[in-house]
Amino acid sequence: MPKKKKEQKRITRKLLNKYRLVILNEDTFEERISFKLNRLNVFVMVTITSILLISGTIFLIAFTPLREYIPGYSSTSLNLKATRLATTTDSLESVMILHQNYYSSIRKVLTGDVKTVEFDKDSAVQAQKLNTEEVDLTPSQQDIKLREEVSKEDKYNLFEDEKSDVDFSLFPPVKGNITSAYNVNEKHYGIDVAVPKDTPVKSAASGTVIFSEWTAETGHVMIIKHDKNLITAYKHNASLTKQQGEKVRAGEVIATAGSTGELSTGPHLHFELWKDGYPTDPSNFIDFEQ
Structure with a gap:
């Protein structure tokens, strides 16, 4: 135990021993500046200075545009440009798909490349369930007359299933x-x-x-x-x-x-x-x- 206490006292004396830092004029050896220091003060000053430097560096990297010049950190302006380019690319892709569908329809008109319409099986099955022998399908005279009138009116109507306020009719391109x-x-x-x-x-x-x-x-x-x-x-x-x-x-x-x-x-x-x-x-x- 005595040895340990002596060692502690020796370390304490070393830390608290006073020194003088003197700056002299090299030609005249005149004392310009002098500082009273000890090892503890120097240690504390170095520690505080290191903490301030590290804190300042972190602040510059995290909260100022200077971080853009440090390798490994992305640029805010580049991120903004990349976001705009991604948005523009998506828009152009949508427009391209629309134009492809548009040109596809034109190509079908030019080449006659038409897919066969699939047969509606559900309608056929439902129709087979009806017993036509039990249903009177003979039209009445009024029904026949009404059908003739509707047939004449709808002969030139291409949009009979659509509601429209516009009277849309087709003009004969030529007569022959x-x-x-x-x-x-x-x-x-x-x-x-x-x-x-x-x-x-x-x-x-x-x-x-x-x-x-x-x-x-x-x-x-x-x-x-x-x-x-x-x-x-x-x-x-x-x-x-x-x-x-x-x-x-x-x-x-x-x-x-x-x-x-x-x-x-x-x-x-x-x-x-x-x-x-x-x-x-x-x-x-x-x-x-x-």
Whole structure:
């Protein structure tokens, strides 16, 4: 025990022994500045200075833009730019998908690439459950008369299942004899109307021209997008009078009939009518006969 106490006293004396730090003029040895120090004071000052330096460094790194210059720390401006780029990329991707679907529908009109509509099995099963022998299906005279009136009214109505405040009707693009009818089995998704060369071709309804170019198989082609997801196509024209992006009105001249393209066999108009991405028989809604 005495040795331990002596050792503690010796260490304490070393820590508390006073020293003088003197700064002299090298030429004259004149004393300029002097400090009274001991080892304990020096230790305390070094510790406090280290703590202040570490605290200041942490503050600069955590709360000032200087941290951007330290390797390993991300830049706030770069993070903001990256966020904006990610948002812009998502928006462009959505627009690209929309345009791809849009161009896909145009390609279907040009190439006739149509998928077969699936058969509704549920409706067939439900129909088989009905016993037609127990039901009187003979229409009355009033029913027959009403059906005739409705049939005449709906012959040219392409949107009988949709409610609209606008009276939407289709204008015959040309008048003439139908030489080739609509036939899905032969992938003929329109009708051919024989007309003299350079006969004016008119728009079936108001809309926007979405395609107005030359194709090898069908010559000068124009495709117009109308309201209610309706698209009309005019093929084998001799010339086109409207460009892509132009607005047209119903009955407005958009082309002249001809016999252009590899698939044409004479002056005529090949006219197609597409609804919701699927072709339909134009002769059910437009009277082409002269």
